[in-house]
Amino acid sequence: MDANAPHDSHRDDVPADDACSPAKCRSTRRRIFAGVGIVAVASIAWFGYSAWEVQHNLTGARDNAQLAKDSLLAGDAETAQRAAAEAEHRASQGQENLHSLPWSALAAVPGVGTPLESAQQMSDVVVGLTRDVLTPAVETGTALSPKDLIADGGKVNLQPLRDSAPAIEQISADAKSLADQAHQVSGGGYLGLVDDVRTQLQAQTDDVAKLLENTSIGAKVLPAMLGADGPRSYFMAFQTNAEARGTGGLVGGYGIIHANDGEVQVDTLGKNTEVAYDHQPLDLGPDYKATYGMYNPSTDIRNSNFSSHFPYAAQIWQSMWEQESGERVDGAIATDPVALSYVLGAVGSIVMPDGEVVDADNVVELTQSTTYTRFITDESNYNADNEARKEYLQTIAGKVVEKMTGNIENPQLLLDAVGKAVSERRIAVWSAHLDEQAIIADTPLGYTVPQDPAPYAGVVINNNAGNKLDYYLNREIDYTAATCTGDTRTTTVTVRLTNNTPPGDFPRIVAGTFKERPLPFGTNFSAVSLVSTQGASLNKATVDGKPVFSIRGNELGHPVFTVPTTILQGKTVELRYELTEPTAPGEARVPVQPLVDEPSVTVNAPNCAN
Known part of the structure; x- marks a missing residue:
């Protein structure tokens, strides 16, 4: 090689035309990176816009x-139809976006795609809710509109409700399925906002499912029950929670309701x-007699509802009234002053013959506290005129029922009030017709002790002093169970009862006790x-840590353990039931006896089905 020849920096096998100068290489790389950047920005922009569109449609x-x-509930069918159609359109659009190829691909990426997968599942629920529940529900019209269902004068339009019963039952089943599906939606992972939306969706589907379930039950039984x-x-029966009984309170008064073709009136x-x-x-069977017979429940109306199984009390009332009047009623209903307060909040106040106004704010205190001091006849012994007091309470009850069966300005508010009372077990219903009772029994209206093996802890208080101090009673209930290993597990039910009776002079009927x-x-x-x-078996019962004797009974296959309990004024007593229970599958149930207070209830019991 000629030493003086120009030096060639290129390899001999690389053509000179393909050479890349540093400047040219840098330019090429910039163009490549710019292209990738443009694609990335475009992708981000697309996903951003698409996410906004999804959020816009699902919201x-x-x-x-x-x-x-x-x-629909307000009776505005035109708006309901428009809104249902728009909801279905928006839901379908959101579902289409979320199930597109780019979204599905990203959702499949472990970790990164978690919130997208959750959003896809939610979109499926929303589409089902709008298509399979709301649209057909709107088409049922009158049956779901309280405004159309309840006519002037309080008459119930029964035929539309009966005609729609099969359709409502199917819609209710679909709503329940979608509510269950909503609770199976996966978590949002690193996006808390997705979890918030999921929680809102679950609440909404639960609300719709419960509304339709109640409507379906009503469509099945109300037409026949209302004549x-x-x-x-x-x-x-009008129950007085100030003196506790198994289903709520002592029966202080009663009425006889007659229904015919949707019209309801109180005749007695x-x-x-x-x-x-x-x-x-x-x-009512040997178990009932052994557990409650000492109180003579089927002959003394004051003790007729010692059991917390409402059908027992209802059958006793049916028997009593037939022996009193010769009329055999088709069923029984129970309610209390707290439920009346909800109703008065919906229908408005009532005015007594002397001009006194009774409303949602004062009816509970008036009927369960004030009335006992108002009718004192002997100041020295604080004795009260019971007949005058009972007449006063009877007048209040009659006027409330009269208001409910008259012209209702806002039927939806009334139904909401009744629904709230039912959810708190402050309204109970029993039908002597077996097909109707079979439907009612498994609902909150039935107020029954369930005949199944799932965990159960029903704390029931029956006043044994003959006074009215349960108005001042406060309850705390805790049900704690061990793990599900083995055939049995230990459980503890702790009950704290506080007697909040204030200082002062009270009639004997309020704060005294039986002479014995x-x-x-x-x-x-x-x-x-x-x-x-x-x-279950009871290992030990204690009061304030000291072992006590308990009385054993049975209620529809459930062992019943009763402890006589004394609670001094201003004091708190703690009862503990230490048990061994079967590890039966199912959610633990702790039903709340409807008294005046709102008890604190905690449940720490794993479901042995899981």
Whole structure:
């Protein structure tokens, strides 16, 4: 090689034309990176816009779904139809976006795609809710509109409800399925906003499912119960929570309701003192007799509802009234002053003959506290005129029922009030017609002790002092169970009861006790029963840490353990039931007895089905 020849920096096998100068290479790389950047920015922009569109459509679907439901309940069919159609359109658009190829590909990326997968699942629920529930629900029209269902004068239009029963049952089943599907939606991972939306969707689907379930039950039983096939009659008990009984409170008064073709009226109102005590006892089986027979429940109306299984009390009332009047009622209903306060909040106040106004804010205190001091006749002994007091309470009850069965300005508010009372077990219903009772029994209206092996802890208080101090009673209930290993597990039910009776002078009927129980004035003396899980055994019962004797009974296969309990004025007592229970599958249930307070209830019991 010529040493003086120019030096060639290129390899001999690389053509000179393909050479890349540093400047040229840098330019090429910039163009490549710019292209990739443009694609990345475009992709991000597309996903951003698409995400906004998804959020816009699903939010619109949710809002229109709510509008459709509200309009339907308000009787505005035109708005309900428009909103349901818009909800379905928006939901379908959101679902289409979320299930597109780019979204599905990104959703499949582990970790990164978690919130997208959750959003896809939610879009499927929303589409189902709008297409399979709201749209057909709107098409049922009158049956779901309280405004159309309840006519002037309080008459219920029964035929549309009966005609729509099959369709409503199917819609209700679809709504329940979608609510379950919503609770199976996966978490949003690193995006908390997705979890918030998921929680909102679950609440919305639960709300719709419960509304339709209740409507379906009503469509099945209400037409016949309200006289579509002929007149019906019912015994209605007014319970006084200030003196606790198993289903709520002592029966202070009653009414007889007659229903015919959707029209309801109360023909008879009476006091418990007007019901005789010489009835032929009703046989409710050996367990019932052994557990409650000492209280003569089927001959003494004051003790007729010691059991927390409402059908027992209802059958006793049916028997009593038939022996009193010769009329055999078709069922029974129970309610209390707290439920009346909800109703008055919906229908407005009532005016007593002397001009006194009774409303949602004062009816509970008036009927369960003030009334006992208002009718004092002997200031030195604080004795009260019970007949005058009972007449006053009877008048209040009659006027509330009269208001409910008259012209209702806002039927939806009334139904909401009744629904709230039912959810708190403050309204109970029993039908003597077996097909109807079979439907009612498994609902909150039935107020039944379930006949299944799932974990159960029903704390039931029955006032044994004959006073009215349960108005001042406060309850705390805790049910704690061990793990599900083995055939049995240990459980503990802790009940704390506080007697908040304030200082002051009270009539004997309020703060005294029976003569055979000479306890200090203001003492709450109660039988506190635990209706436990089937197959449970009691290892130990204590009061304030000291072992006590308990009375054993049985309630529809459930062992019942009763401890007589004394709670002095201003004091708290703690009862503990230490048990061994079968590891039966199912959610633990701790039903709340409807008294005046709102008890604190905690449940720490794993589901042995999981």
